[in-house]
Every structure is written in C-alpha cells, then in structure tokens.
Amino acid sequence: MLKLFDHEHLDLDNLSDDLTAIRVEDLSLQFGNKHVLENISMRIPKHRVTALIGQSGCGKSTLISSFNRMNDLNPQCRYQGQIYIGDRDINNKKQNVSELRTQVGMVFQRPNPFPMSIYENVCYGLKLQGIKVRRQLDDAVERALKDAALWKEVKDRLFESASVLSGGQQQRLVIARALALKPDILLLDEPTSALDPLTTLFIEELIAELKHRCTIIIVTHNMQQAARVSDYTAFLHQGRLIEYSDSDTLFTTPEQKQTEDYITGRYG
Amino acid sequence: MNKSRRLFSQGQRQALFIGAGAFFTGLLLLAMISIVLLIAARGGGYFWPQDVHRVSFLSSVDDQPKTVFAQIQSEYMQDGQKMRWLQLSDAQSPYGRQILLESNRTLSLARAPEAARVALKDGRVVLAEPVSVESPESTSIAVARIDAVRENVAQIDARITAIRDDALSQIHLQLTELDQRKVSKNAPARKKLNKAFDRWHSQVLELERQRDSYRLNLQLAQGDDISIPLMDVYSLEHTGQLTAVGKLGVALNRVGRFLTESPKQANTAGGVFPALFGTVLMVFLMTIIVTPFGVLAAVYLNEYAPDNAMTSIIRICVSNMAGVPSIVYGVFGLGFFIYGVGGSLDQLFFEQSLPAPTMGTPGVFWAALTMAILTLPVVIVATEEGLRNVPQGLKAGSYALGATKAETVWHTILPMASPGIMTGVILAIARAAGEVAPLMLVGAVKFAPNLPVDAEFPYLHLERQFMHLGVLIYDGAFHSQTDAKSASMMFAACLLLLVVVFILNILAILLRARLRRRYERR
Ligand SMILES: Nc1ncnc2c1ncn2[C@@H]1O[C@H](COP(=O)(O)OP(=O)(O)OP(=O)(O)O)[C@@H](O)[C@H]1O
Ligand SMILES: [Mg+2]
Numbered sequence: 167m168l169k170l171f172d173h174e175h176l177d178l179d180n181l182s183d184d185l186t187a188i189r190v191e192d193l194s195l196q197f198g199n200k201h202v203l204e205n206i207s208m209r210i211p212k213h214r215v216t217a218l219i220g221q222s223g224c225g226k227s228t229l230i231s232s233f234n235r236m237n238d239l240n241p242q243c244r245y246q247g248q249i250y251i252g253d254r255d256i257n258n259k260k261q262n263v264s265e266l267r268t269q270v271g272m273v274f275q276r277p278n279p280f281p282m283s284i285y286e287n288v289c290y291g292l293k294l295q296g297i298k299v300r301r302q303l304d305d306a307v308e309r310a311l312k313d314a315a316l317w318k319e320v321k322d323r324l325f326e327s328a329s330v331l332s333g334g335q336q337q338r339l340v341i342a343r344a345l346a347l348k349p350d351i352l353l354l355d356e357p358t359s360a361l362d363p364l365t366t367l368f369i370e371e372l373i374a375e376l377k378h379r380c381t382i383i384i385v386t387h388n389m390q391q392a393a394r395v396s397d398y399t400a401f402l403h404q405g406r407l408i409e410y411s412d413s414d415t416l417f418t419t420p421e422q423k424q425t426e427d428y429i430t431g432r433y434g
Numbered sequence: 435m436n437k438s439r440r441l442f443s444q445g446q447r448q449a450l451f452i453g454a455g456a457f458f459t460g461l462l463l464l465a466m467i468s469i470v471l472l473i474a475a476r477g478g479g480y481f482w483p484q485d486v487h488r489v490s491f492l493s494s495v496d497d498q499p500k501t502v503f504a505q506i507q508s509e510y511m512q513d514g515q516k517m518r519w520l521q522l523s524d525a526q527s528p529y530g531r532q533i534l535l536e537s538n539r540t541l542s543l544a545r546a547p548e549a550a551r552v553a554l555k556d557g558r559v560v561l562a563e564p565v566s567v568e569s570p571e572s573t574s575i576a577v578a579r580i581d582a583v584r585e586n587v588a589q590i591d592a593r594i595t596a597i598r599d600d601a602l603s604q605i606h607l608q609l610t611e612l613d614q615r616k617v618s619k620n621a622p623a624r625k626k627l628n629k630a631f632d633r634w635h636s637q638v639l640e641l642e643r644q645r646d647s648y649r650l651n652l653q654l655a656q657g658d659d660i661s662i663p664l665m666d667v668y669s670l671e672h673t674g675q676l677t678a679v680g681k682l683g684v685a686l687n688r689v690g691r692f693l694t695e696s697p698k699q700a701n702t703a704g705g706v707f708p709a710l711f712g713t714v715l716m717v718f719l720m721t722i723i724v725t726p727f728g729v730l731a732a733v734y735l736n737e738y739a740p741d742n743a744m745t746s747i748i749r750i751c752v753s754n755m756a757g758v759p760s761i762v763y764g765v766f767g768l769g770f771f772i773y774g775v776g777g778s779l780d781q782l783f784f785e786q787s788l789p790a791p792t793m794g795t796p797g798v799f800w801a802a803l804t805m806a807i808l809t810l811p812v813v814i815v816a817t818e819e820g821l822r823n824v825p826q827g828l829k830a831g832s833y834a835l836g837a838t839k840a841e842t843v844w845h846t847i848l849p850m851a852s853p854g855i856m857t858g859v860i861l862a863i864a865r866a867a868g869e870v871a872p873l874m875l876v877g878a879v880k881f882a883p884n885l886p887v888d889a890e891f892p893y894l895h896l897e898r899q900f901m902h903l904g905v906l907i908y909d910g911a912f913h914s915q916t917d918a919k920s921a922s923m924m925f926a927a928c929l930l931l932l933v934v935v936f937i938l939n940i941l942a943i944l945l946r947a948r949l950r951r952r953y954e955r956r
Contacts, residue, residue: 239833241740268836278827280846281953290845291835327952343835 175412176211178398183253187212187351187381188233193247195228195405197240202228204405206247210398215373215382217396217413219389221428225405226385230353233383234270235263251351268295271344271380275356277336279328279343284320287328287339291347306346313379314342315372334365338372345379352376354384358391370395389429393417401425470932477929481685481692483673486561488546488655489520492539499541500524501655503549503561507532523561525658530559547674552652555668557698562652562660564670570647580670583648587664590645597638605631692926697881697906706927708885712798712878712900713867713934715886719802719896720809720866721859727806728813728862729855733843735814736821756811764872767804772796772876792897798886799896801877805869809862816861820854821847850953856946860939867935870904878902880909903931 176185183189188210195203202225210216218226228237235256237243248255256266268291279287288307297303307324311317316338320331328339337357344352354373358366373382373395386392392399393413400410401424409416409425420426442450490501504522511517516537523530552560566574567583575583605627612624648664671684695705731752739745776794784792824847832842848855870878879899886898910924 234834236830236834239830264836264838267834272834274827274830274834276827278825278831280828280831281850290832291837294835294837294841294845340831343831347835 175414176214178209178211178410178412181209181211185212186210187251188383189248189250191248191250193229193232193245193249195225195232195237195243195245198242202405203232203245206405206407208400208407208410210381210383212381213377214397215377215384215395217392217399218383218385218402219387219392219399219428220402222387224402226402227355229402230355230383230385231272232257233351233353234267234272235261236267236272238263264294268347269349270351270353271347271349272353273337273340273344273355273357276360277333277340279331279336279339281327281329283325284328284331284339285324288343288346290343295347310342310346311339313345313376314338315368315375316342332365334361334368337361337365337369341369341372341376345376349380351381351383354382356385356387359387366391389417401428403428473925473928473932476925477927480923480926481688483551483671483676483681483684483688485545485674486549486551487543488549489522489535489543490541491535492541494533494539503546503563503655505551505561521559521561523559523654525654525656528560528562528654528658528660529554530561545674546655547672549655549674551671551673552650552662553668553671554662554666556666557703559703560652560660560662562654565651565653565659567664568647568649568651568661570644574651580650580664584664584667587645587648590641591665594638594641594645597634597641601634602631602638605634693930697901700881703923706903706906706930708882709901709903709906709927710930710934711885711887712882713903713931714938716798716802716805716873716878716900716902717863717867717938719799720805721863723802723806724809724813724862725855725859728810728858729817729848731810732814732817732821733848736818737839737843737847752811752814756815760808760869761871761875763804763808764875766807767800767872767876768796771800771803776800795897796875796877796879796899797897798877798900801873801900804872804876805866808869808872809865812861812865813855813858816858817851817855820851820857823854824850852949852953853946856942856949860942860946863938863942864935867931867938868904870902870908873902874905874908878905880905903927903934907931 186209190206190208190210193203193206194201206229218230220226231237232245232249233251233256237245245257247257249257251266251270254261280290282290285307288310289303292303292306297306308317308321311320316335319335320339328336331339337360341352341357358369361369370391373384376382377397384392384396396413398411399413399416401408401416401420401422403424409420409422411421416425417429420429484505486503486505488501489504490499492498493500502520502522502524504520507519507521509516509518518535518537518540520533520535521530522533546563548563549561550564552562552564554560564577564580567577567580568574569583609624609627609631612621612627617624645665646663649661650664650667650670651659651661653659673681673684676684692705693710694707696708697706698704735745735749735752739748772794776791779793780791828846828850829842832846837845877899879901882899882901884895884898886895886900887893888895907924907927910927
C-alpha cells in the first residue's frame with residue numbers, strides 16, 4: 167500500500183494489476199465509418215494523475231469518454247476491444263452503464279450545473295441512487311463540497327440557484343457533484359479551458375489534492391498544465407497512442423519525433 | 435454605373451423601409467385597438483343604466499299622437515333624419531317592444547326621472563312610473579320601502595319551498611310506497627296521510643295567496659295602470675334619479691348578475707354564468723388532456739425516436755395537423771368519439787338504458803377531447819422546440835452522474851423544457867377558448883338545463899352538454915339584426931370571452947415567466 171503513494175516512476179508497460187485503475191486492450195472506435203481511435207492499449211495507474219494531450223480532433227475526448235461509456239449516447243458509435251476496470255470488461259454488453267458512471271465520474275469543458283440549487287446539484291446523483299434520508303444527504307453534500315474546496319464559499323447559500331456562481335465556482339460545484347458519488351476514477355475533459363489563470367491554478371491544486379482519493383485522468387491543451395499536474399502523460403495523434411510515459415520524461419526527452427514536434431509547438 | 439441609376443439611394447431605401455414598417459405596425463395597432471375599443475364600448479354599454487325618456491310621437495299605424503316611456507337603444511342619421519331605436523312600454527305591450535322612430539314623427543322627447551325600469555324575473559322589462567306597493571291587507575305602502583317588502587315576499591316564498599320540499603314530498607313518497615304495497619284505498623294509514631297532505635297543501639295555497647297579493651302598481655306614460663306581483667319583480671331601477679356614482683353602482687351590480695346568473699328570454703337577457711362556466715371547464719379539461727399527451731409525444735419524437743424517414747414523416751404530419759380546418763375536427767369528434775367510442779361504451783356498459791344513449795351523445799368530455807386533438811399539434815411543436823433548446827452539456831452532465839435516459843428526461847430535460855411546454859399550452863388555450871364551430875357538433879349547446887358540475891354524485895358530469903360563450907355569441911349574432919339590445923348582450927359576451935382568454939393567457943404567461951427565471955440560463 168505504501169508503494170501506491172511514493173513518487174518513483176512506475177513501469178507502465180509492466181504495471182501489476184493491483185496498481186492498475188484502467189487497462190485498455192486494443193481499443194478501436196468508429197463514428198459511422200470514421201475511424202477515431204485505433205488499436206489503443208494502455209494501463210492507467212491507480213491514484214495518479216494521467217494527462218491526455220494531442221492535437222484538436224485527435225480523439226482525446228473520445229478516449230476519455232469510453233472509460234464511462236459516454237460514447238454510447240451517440241447512436242453512430244461502434245467500438246472493439248476491451249477496457250478493464252478492476253477485473254470487469256466495461257465494454258461488455260452486460261455492463262450496467264449507470265452503475266459504471268457512478269464509479270467513473272466525469273467533468274466537462276464547460277461548467278454545466280443543473281438549473282437547481284447548489285444543494286440539489288450535489289444531491290442529484292445520490293437521489294438517483296434512492297438516498298432520501300435528509301441527514302445522509304446533508305452529510306454527503308458537505309463532504310463533497312469540502313473535497314471540492316467550495317464549502318467555505320457556499321455554505322451560507324446552499325439553497326440558492328447554482329447559476330449565480332462564478333465560472334470557477336461552477337466548475338468546482340460540478341466536481342463536487344461527481345465526488346459526492348465517491349467515484350474510483352475521475353475524468354476531467356479540459357476542466358480549466360473556460361477559466362481564468364488564477365482559477366485554473368486553484369483547480370490544479372484541487373486536482374493534486376484529489377488524487378489521494380481517486381484516480382484522475384485529465385485532457386488538456388495546456389502543456390504547462392499537463393507538466394504541472396500530471397504524473398503520467400499520453401500523447402495521441404490521429405487516433406493512435408504515440409507515446410505514453412511519466413510526464414518528466416515525456417516533456418523533457420520525448421522518444422518520438424511527433425511528440426517532440428507537438429510539445430515544442432511545431433504543429434497543432 | 436448601374437448603382438447610380440437606382441431610384442433611391444441607400445439611405446433613402448432604408449428610410450423607406452423603416453417608414454413602411456412603422457406604417458404597417460401602426461395600422462395593425464390601430465386595428466387591434468379599434469376592435470378592443472368597439473367590443474369594450476358596446477359590451478360595457480350593455481351594463482350602463484340608460485335614462486328613461488317620455489316620448490311623444492305620431493304612431494305610424496294610425497297617425498295619432500302617442501306618449502310612451504322609452505329607452506333609447508341606439509341612434510343614427512339617415513337621409514337627414516335622426517333615427518332612433520326605442521325600447522318602449524305602452525298599453526298594448528307593457529312588457530316592452532322595439533320600434534324605429536324617425537325624428538319627423540317625434541313630437542317631444544325628454545328625460546323622465548319619475549319613470550323606472552322594472553325588470554321581471556323572466557327577463558322582460560317594464561318602463562313605468564311606480565305608484566305604490568300593495569300588501570295583502572290592501573294597505574298601500576310607499577314605493578321607497580319596496581326593498582323591505584320584497585324581503586317579506588322572499589321569506590314567504592322560502593317557506594312555501596320548504597314545505598314543498600320537506601313535508602309534501604315526504605308524504606308523496608309514503609303514498610307511493612302504499613300504492614306499491616297495494617294498500618286499500620280506505621286504509622287508516624292512507625287516510626291519515628291524505629289528511630296531512632291536505633293540511634299542508636292548504637297552507638301552501640294560503641301562503642301563495644298571501645305572496646301574490648303583494649303587488650307593485652305602476653302607471654304607464656298615458657296613465658294606464660298595471661299591476662305586477664312583487665314576486666315576479668327582479669329589480670327596480672330609478673335610473674333618472676341616479677348620480678353618476680349611483681349609475682356606476684347599478685352597472686357593477688349588473689356586471690355581477692351577468693356573471694352569476696343564467697340567460698333568459700332565449701339568451702337575450704339575464705346572465706351568462708353557465709356559458710362562462712362551460713367555457714372555462716372545457717378549456718380546463720382540454721388542458722389536462724392535451725398537456726401530458728402532447729409532452730409525451732414530443733419527448734418520444736425528440737429523445738427516443740430513431741432519426742429516420744419515418745420520424746420525419748410523423749413530424750411533417752404533426753405540423754400539418756395544425757392547419758386542418760377546425761370543423762373537420764368537429765366532424766371527427768362526432769363520428770369517432772361520440773358515435774364510435776361513446777356508442778361502443780354504451781353497448782358494453784350501459785346496455786340496459788339503450789336505445790337512449792348514455793355516452794354516445796355530445797357532451798363536455800367529448801368536446802374537451804376533440805379540442806385536445808385539435809390543439810395537440812400546437813403543444814407537440816412548442817414542446818419539441820423547448821426540448822431542442824435544452825443544452826447538450828446538461829444532458830451529458832446528468833448521464834455522467836449515472837442517470838438513465840428516463841431519469842434524465844424527468845429530472846433535467848422536462849424541467850428545462852417547461853417554459854416551451856407552457857408556450858404550447860398558452861397557444862392551445864387561446865385556440866380552444868375561441869373555437870365555436872367544432873364545439874357545436876360535439877357538445878356545446880345554446881341552452882343546457884344543468885351545469886356539468888353539481889351537488890349530485892359523481893359531481894362532475896362529463897357526459898352532459900354544456901353552454902359556451904362562443905356559441906352564445908354566435909347565437910346572439912343571429913338575433914341581432916333587429917334586436918338592438920341583444921347585440922349588446924352579444925358584445926358583452928364578446929367582451930367577457932376576451933377577458934377570459936386574456937386571464938387564462940396571463941396566468942399561463944406568469945407561470946412561464948416563473949419557470950423561465952428558474953430554468954433558463956442567462
Ligand atoms: N458525434 C460525432 N460524430 C462523428 N464524429 C465525431 C463525433 N464526435 C467527434 N467526432 C470526430 O471524432 C474525432 C475525435 O473527436 P474528439 O472530440 O475526441 O477530439 P478531441 O481530441 O477531444 O478534440 P478537442 O481537443 O478539439 O476537444 C474528430 O475528428 C471528430 O470529428
Ligand atoms: Mg475534446
């Protein structure tokens with residue numbers, strides 16, 4: 167267990183199963199007849215922050231969305247290969263998608279609080295699970311808001327509409343909403359691209375804090391951000407996984423020419 | 435250059451465009467205002483108490499001078515003459531008739547403050563000078579005390595009704611029971627009952643005699659006396675002696691009666707309460723039926739239906755249904771709901787009462803159902819619009835928290851689309867409240883003896899026919915050619931219909947504004 171939190175680099179290719187949060191095996195995905203992901207295999211380590219980088223349209227959002235099967239919402243989407251979380255293949259048709267999504271939370275680029283009160287926003291997932299006891303909900307809301315570093319700012323106005331919050335507060339509310347379900351994995355798809363630099367920093371600190379609680383996968387266009395917050399980074403190009411290693415190595419001495427071109431800004 | 439040869443420069447074209455726009459907007463506004471003003475003036479005028487005049491004129495029958503009390507219904511100029519429609523009372527027709535009087539036949543016309551307008555309970559009107567009130571003791575009482583005397587009469591009448599409803603009907607029941615048990619004519623029980631019946635009956639007769647000997651004595655303009663049982667008098671207005679404030683009081687009183695009483699004299703007098711009630715009830719039922727169906731259909735089309743040709747065809751059909759003439763829906767309602775569904779229900783459940791139909795006859799429920807079908811496309815289209823406006827990100831947010839499709843629809847999509855749904859409901863209400871033609875086929879009638887709601891189980895009688903403001907107006911428009919007065923009643927009903935639609939709309943709009951504040955992103 168101690169090994170889980172130390173910061174020496176893990177060997178990603180031979181990561182043992184008990185340190186693996188997600189194991190992707192030969193994943194390919196098409197929207198209609200457009201190939202978006204091709205033969206992706208990777209192991210994402212537990213309790214680490216893994217960043218996905220790559221040019222716009224390379225399939226980052228698609229890949230991260232396949233971890234909680236959000237791609238199923240698109241009727242044109244087909245996929246092959248397996249994704250193991252624990253010892254379950256979540257691409258299996260028998261997988262309960264709702265249950266999966268409570269275990270794998272997701273936060274989107276644009277803050278999307280529901281047009282309800284702050285309290286109700288955080289409760290949304292819990293209520294869907296049938297939790298109705300007021301005390302239980304109150305406790306969960308407080309804990310989730312504290313985890314998302316929002317409690318101090320909103321504790322006096324829990325029952326006001328969430329739409330009066332600032333963009334950064336809204337994004338933390340959305341994170342709290344996902345944390346309330348106590349997910350094992352948290353997917354963040356460009357969580358700071360709609361926020362100002364200071365708020366971004368705040369969220370980044372939050373991410374560093376949260377990795378003790380769950381495995382985090384973050385999509386970002388910001389190289390500095392990827393370097394700052396992530397332990398491991400994967401570089402995608404046109405639906406293929408080009409390079410995947412610890413962030414220090416990837417950003418200082420990339421192995422592939424394409425990676426180097428991308429991180430030095432020669433294209434994309 | 436081509437450009438320089440144009441008739442107007444860029445700036446002129448713009449000014450022309452704005453000018454034309456302003457002109458047509460103004461025209462539209464003017465048209466709207468004049469419609470509302472006309473209806474408000476003519477409808478409101480129906481309630482304003484008019485002065486009674488003493489009019490002398492040369493009769494068109496025998497060229498003899500004649501004097502009557504009259505109210506001027508309307509006046510206009512024709513061939514340099516002033517023409518007046520008069521509602522008058524004379525010896526031949528004390529209960530009123532209407533004549534058209536030219537100014538060259540008019541000898542004199544002056545306000546007559548001594549004369550009063552006496553309305554009878556059946557809707558007829560006498561214009562005459564009240565002289566005295568007569569009591570059973572043949573003493574005459576000052577007219578000023580008429581209200582107290584009428585109170586008396588009402589009490590006597592209440593006692594008569596009480597005896598009829600309690601004692602007499604009890605005895606009637608018992609006698610019928612004896613008949614059924616074939617008890618002989620001379621049985622003591624029967625004799626006792628008969629005696630009790632006679633005693634009560636004679637008491638009723640006595641009370642009725644007493645009641646009817648309270649009379650109001652009136653004098654017509656030429657001195658003819660008439661006497662009316664006080665029991666029949668509905669109201670007595672001395673309009674000539676009223677101040678403006680007094681007149682306003684009378685007018686408000688009339689508005690109150692108009693809203694709460696039933697029509698009289700074939701919908702030319704009295705109130706419109708049953709029609710008002712029928713209209714609101716029908717619209718209410720229609721809303722209850724159309725909203726869930728319309729919303730369900732829209733949710734299916736927008737969220738569940740596969741994106742294929744079939745769905746597109748259904749969408750096109752729905753939009754086209756909104757353009758089908760309403761009378762077609764009326765015929766559909768009659769043929770399908772009433773004869774088809776209603777007829778089948780009769781055969782299944784009410785066979786014992788056939789051939790008299792129970793469900794297979796026009797009624798308020800079928801009318802509401804027909805109007806619901808008629809307004810369904812409006813609700814579907816507006817709801818779909820609302821559903822389309824729900825941001826994709828919010829739906830994704832809901833799914834990402836483990837919500838199923840149904841949960842997302844219920845907890846996120848529908849609340850967000852509720853302003854759109856309300857827009858549909860508003861349009862549906864406005865349309866349903868204004869329709870007349872289809873309603874006449876499926877349950878709205880000129881006169882319905884009972885309201886669809888009463889104290890009798892099951893309280894809401896959905897199979898009953900009902901009255902509707904639109905039908906009342908339609909009916910009134912056919913009386914109005916000569917009957918200037920009913921034109922006013924018709925206008926009053928128009929005004930009321932406008933007010934009803936307006937209030938229903940305002941309620942729905944307020945509700946929508948509330949929902950918007952809550953659910954729409956700013
Ligand atoms: N619903 C869809 N239907 C068809 N093609 C899609 C759909 N969504 C995405 N794509 C295609 O899939 C590819 C990958 O899209 P994706 O959103 O994963 O890119 P991304 O790496 O997240 O880009 P960005 O950085 O701009 O967010 C793109 O080429 C896009 O055109
Ligand atoms: Mg993306």
